Amino acid sequence: xxxxxxxxxxxxxxxxxxxxxxxxxxxxxxxxxxxxxxxxxxxxxxxxxxxxxxxxxxxxxxxxxxx
Amino acid sequence: xxxxxxxxxxxxxxxxxxxxxxxxxxxxxxxxxxxxxxxxxxxxxxxxxxxxxxxxxxxxxxxxxxxxxxxxxxxxxxxxxxxxxxxxxxxxxxxxxxxxxxxxxxxxxxxxxxxxxxxxxxxxxxxxxxxxxxxxxxxxxxxxxxxxxxxxxxxxxxxxxxxxxxxxxxxxxxxxxxxxxxxxxxxxxxxxxxxxxxxxxxxxxxxxxxxxxxxxxxxxxxxxxxxxxxxxxxxxxxxxxxxxxx
Numbered sequence: 001x002x003x004x005x006x007x008x009x010x011x012x013x014x015x016x017x018x019x020x021x022x023x024x025x026x027x028x029x030x031x032x033x034x035x036x037x038x039x040x041x042x043x044x045x046x047x048x049x050x051x052x053x054x055x056x057x058x059x060x061x062x063x064x065x066x067x
Numbered sequence: 068x069x070x071x072x073x074x075x076x077x078x079x080x081x082x083x084x085x086x087x088x089x090x091x092x093x094x095x096x097x098x099x100x101x102x103x104x105x106x107x108x109x110x111x112x113x114x115x116x117x118x119x120x121x122x123x124x125x126x127x128x129x130x131x132x133x134x135x136x137x138x139x140x141x142x143x144x145x146x147x148x149x150x151x152x153x154x155x156x157x158x159x160x161x162x163x164x165x166x167x168x169x170x171x172x173x174x175x176x177x178x179x180x181x182x183x184x185x186x187x188x189x190x191x192x193x194x195x196x197x198x199x200x201x202x203x204x205x206x207x208x209x210x211x212x213x214x215x216x217x218x219x220x221x222x223x224x225x226x227x228x229x230x231x232x233x234x235x236x237x238x239x240x241x242x243x244x245x246x247x248x249x250x251x252x253x254x255x256x257x258x259x260x261x262x263x264x265x266x267x268x269x270x271x272x273x274x275x276x277x278x279x280x281x282x283x284x285x286x287x288x289x290x291x292x293x294x295x296x297x298x299x300x301x302x303x304x305x306x307x308x309x310x311x312x313x
Binding site: 002003009012013014015017018019021022023025026029030033034037038040041044045048049051052 | 096111112115116121122123125126129130133168169172175176179180183184186187285288289292293295296299300303308309312313
């Protein structure tokens with residue numbers, strides 16, 4: 001291993017800003033994308049469920065009024 | 068024997084692909100994390116400091132995989148879009164739409180990490196060089212594909228218009244790849260050549276390949292996640308969606 005200490009590692013031979021700027025933004029993007037997708041996905045599923053139960057309630061109400 | 072035939076086309080319909088994709092996502096996430104850890108370890112602790120570029124070269128471990136993925140994902144997007152256009156299969160077009168945002172993200176990351184690498188090495192965040200410019204055009208092609216699809220209300224027409232844009236834009240991918248050969252550019256040559264022995268240290272190459280596999284696995288997981296939501300959004304009144312969300 002080429003690093004003598006933790007601070008040596010974080011300094012990246014003087015290129016800390018460039019190296020951590022690259023890896024930091026990449027890591028953030030790769031974490032935010034799945035998080036937003038999950039959030040949007042569960043919103044869509046919730047909306048469909050609500051729609052489905054509303055349709056069922058409507059159907060049973062119209063059946064009752066018909067009988 | 069006849070009942071043992073695998074029904075490949077079964078998975079070509081959203082109702083059978085939806086649960087299958089749901090089962091595949093966690094596996095690809097796990098593989099992405101494992102390869103990512105191995106790649107970062109190799110890149111930061113095993114690979115030596117570069118003789119000419121110092122530790123700034125370590126940006127390669129994310130820059131090259133992001134650039135590869137931005138090009139590969141474009142080809143995959145165009146393939147699915149073209150298949151949807153030719154065969155009128157709705158799942159293919161949904162896959163194309165599912166890949167586009169992830170491809171755009173990798174194109175952005177390629178430019179971002181490239182700028183952060185260019186500044187200390189060339190003294191400039193950006194130059195109008197063939198490689199950089201064609202990669203910027205790739206980002207605009209992704210954004211154009213997404214904007215075009217979003218602008219057309221009817222999904223099947225949006226698919227067709229998007230497919231034509233995606234297919235025309237394919238010409239840009241070889242331009243990016245060969246730009247460093249065809250023009251005199253500031254950008255260094257291809258990191259990996261098919262015809263020559265690798266010029267970099269074995270551990271550097273290994274770290275780059277591990278990170279590329281991690282990005283692949285990530286892209287597959289995220290595209291499948293997005294495809295699942297697109298399927299639900301596009302067919303909200305179908306019976307299979309009612310069963311799937313219950």
